[in-house]
Amino acid sequence: AQTVTQSQPEMSVQEAETVTLSCTYDTSESDYYLFWYKQPPSRQMILVIRQEAYKQQNATENRFSVNFQKAAKSFSLKISDSQLGDAAMYFCAYKSGLEDFGNEKLTFGTGTRLTIIP
Amino acid sequence: ETGVTQTPRHLVMGMTNKKSLKCEQHLGHNAMYWYKQSAKKPLELMFVYNFKEQTENNSVPSRFSPECPNSSHLFLHLHTLQPEDSALYLCASSPGSPEQYFGPGTRLTVT
DSSP states (O other): OOEEEOOOSEEEEETTSOEEEOOEEEOSOSSEEEEEEEEOTTOOOEEEEEEETTOOSOOEETTEEEEEETTTTEEEEEEOSOOGGGOEEEEEEEEESSSOTTOOOEEEOOOEEEEEEO | OOSEEEEOSEEEEOTTOEEEEEEEEOSOOSEEEEEEEOTTSOOEEEEEEETTEEEEEOSOOTTEEEEEEETTEEEEEEESOOGGGOEEEEEEEEOSSSOOEEOOOEEEEEO
16 A cells, blocks of 8 residues: 655745755556645635646746655655745645546655745 | 535534435546545545446445436435545546546534
């Protein structure tokens, strides 16, 4: 079974600075997807970024980028120019590429609570 | 706003009550999911429905009973719950791509 580990329960960053959240995972599969989700106090889980394992290029979405190290099974999230609205719980998630579409099962880490210091 | 809605947002119920959680999406997605989110634990997948058919029951106790009358609606019927069932219950849907889109959740407290 796959596992996802987020070793930083809490992180804080000064507004406008850069912060990196860590995630490692364990799998024997070669085809899979990785995600970062954000859960603000409103509780809505919002997709931040997605990475396909077969892609060597790291995904980027505006101020959010990942450092995907497949051999090391590491998937960190970098947030640049941190803003107050970035304060939230951040969850790393894994999805096998072997399952049929429409029957996706996401495996989540325990999350990292990010605080933005004004 | 992801297009997935859940009602109620908060629910307090006694152990002998029967209640239902509702999830609705009009995104045209064919798969819907129930997750349980407890403090300091990873999200736990409970049920998966694909085209109204249940394709996954992740060893969930029978006091939780899902219902999917159509691809847009998903219910979770609750009866004789235990205090340890208090949690945030999240619904999600997916269109057949790897991403899942979540609702805002129902905060359930069992007294």
